[in-house]
Structure formats: structure tokens, C-alpha cells
Amino acid sequence: MSYEVAHVVEQVGPYITAALAAYGGAVLRRAEDAAVDATANQGRRLLQAVWLRSASGRRAHLEEATQEAADEPDNADAQAALRQYIRRALREDVEMLREVVQLLPASQATVTAVGNRSIAAKNVTGIAITGDHARVQK
Template sequence: MSAEIVQLVEQAGPYLSAAVGAYGVAVLSRAEGAAVEAATEATAGLGRRILQLVWRRRDEDGQAALEAAVQEAAEEPADEDAAAALRQQIKRALREHAGLVEELARLLPARGETVQVTASGERAIAAKSIGIAISGDNATVKP
């Protein structure tokens, strides 16, 4: 197994755990809504995108195995073996699908990159990356 795959999966681990903890097995089918995720869900949102990226690349058997690993990790969030089984599914997908390593690397923050975001005051929002953020009364968004 390449060192790059191991490194990516280690880096993705906290995002995967947050996503599974926040969404459970629904993480594989939950669509990203138009509303901006709260800052506290940013980590889970990235984990959801990682899992959905891997999910779309798997065949039916691979999807079933990934779903089982997500389900087990969601049911036993403190179980390191369940988390390891989920990481193993991600590693398997990365080895089997050319191009997936690069796609995952683009999703993850640059190695060593730290982001500090502060929001203060009424209706303050903070995010590293968002599409639309509205913080006011009677706001209208037109496509």
C-alpha cells in the first residue's frame, strides 16, 4: 500500500468520524442542502463529502461493505476497531480506483494547514469556505 494512501486516510480520519457521528449511515445518502452548514458541522460536512465520493466509486459489493462499516462506526463511536474498519474500506477504495487519491487530496486541507476562524456578535457567522452565507432579516436569494 502506498504511503500516500495511508497518509490521506489518516488525515481524513477525524472528518470521517465526525461525519459518521453526526449523520450515521445516512451520511452515504444525505444530500448537501442549499443552507450553509453551521460552523460546528464543517468537519462532519467534509467527512460526508469524502464518504460520498468513495461511495460513488464503489461497485454494489463495495457499497455494501462501506455501508456496513459506517453503520458499525455510527453504532459504536468509541470503538477503535469500528473506526479502523471504516478506514480500511477507504484505503481499499483508494487502492482500487485510479484518480480517487487525487480527488481525496483536493478535498482535504493542505497538510499542516491550520485554519482559525472567529465569529463574534449577534448573528455572526464564520466559515473557511462557503457558497452563500446570509445573516440578516428578510433576506432574499435569487438564482
């Protein structure tokens, strides 16, 4: 499987923001909370996946970035620093990237077309044709 790291980080962003709002800086060590909405719990799971798969020496950096983003929710720089850490971690660990992609809801699945005249579609309900002089007969 091939994933675009920047796209995955973009998809993860809203979940992480919700998790930080619900759990604050303790998000990395908190258990799922039934009183917290599904989006925030999903964000907690995504952040914890990155944290747990990170080398122990790098966890402190993630904890710091997470705490700063939670303490200053309106600080775009703090939010960007957290996303940058996650982006770097996903680039360096293909298994972590796979795990994070698998944690994303199915509706977030990426469909990518590669090559000349290729078609990208999540669901095809009719005929899809590429090429010159194509004919369709019923």
C-alpha cells in the first residue's frame, strides 16, 4: 500500500483537534471516555498510535508538542508543530503509517488515480471509459 503522508496528516487533523479539546494534554495517557464524542476518541486513538510506536526518546517531543497544542488551541504555530511531528513520524515508520491509515474511518479512505487517463472512484455505479474512440453498446 502506498499512502501520501501529507494527505494522511490532513485527514488525521480534525480528530486530533477534537481529542485535544476533549482530553487536553493528557490525551496520550487517557483511556477512552464514553462521555466524549466519537471524533475525540478517534483522535485519542490516532495520537496514541503515533506515541506508542515512537521510540522512547522521541515520545517526549510528541508529549511536548501535544501539551502546547492543547494549552493553546488558537495558536496555529502550536497546532502546526504537532502536525509536523506526526508527519515526520509517519514518514520514518511505514508500519506506523499503515496503522494510522487503518485507524481512520472508512469514509476517509483515499482513492487515487495514477497514470494517463486513469479513473479514481470510490464506487463505480455505471460505465467508466478512458481512451480514444471508445464505444459502448448495450
